[in-house]
Amino acid sequence: xxxxxxxxxxxxxxxxxxxxxxxxxxxxxxxxxxxxxxxxxxxxxxxxxxxxxxxxxxxxxxxxxxxxxxxxxxxxxxxxxxxxxxxxxxxxxxxxx
Numbered sequence: 001x002x003x004x005x006x007x008x009x010x011x012x013x014x015x016x017x018x019x020x021x022x023x024x025x026x027x028x029x030x031x032x033x034x035x036x037x038x039x040x041x042x043x044x045x046x047x048x049x050x051x052x053x054x055x056x057x058x059x060x061x062x063x064x065x066x067x068x069x070x071x072x073x074x075x076x077x078x079x080x081x082x083x084x085x086x087x088x089x090x091x092x093x094x095x096x097x
Contacts, residue, residue: 014097027097039091047084054079 009018012028019028027035058072 031097035092035095035097038095039088042091042095043084043088046087047080050083051076051080 009020010022010024010026011018012022012031013025014027014031017028017030022028055076058069058076062068062072
């Protein structure tokens with residue numbers, strides 16, 4: 001199979017293994033999976049403390065009204081999900097190859 005550029009095999013930008021169907025400057029599937037794994041680990045290390053801080057804020061600042069507490073718990077969960085997604089995406093862009 002030819003790569004998008006017309007070459008039969010193109011080297012990976014990181015490990016230089018030749019892979020068919022790879023674009024120039026792209027990572028092979030093994031290197032891309034390793035990079036995603038590192039980004040996921042970094043995202044979890046950053047999102048957990050951020051969620052803990054929001055949880056402490058909710059615990060101390062939100063009045064003890066049941067509906068307000070429910071909204072606080074929802075805010076904590078949304079904080080974890082959003083921070084993790086954003087950090088994962090930024091890490092994929094900025095981690096060195």
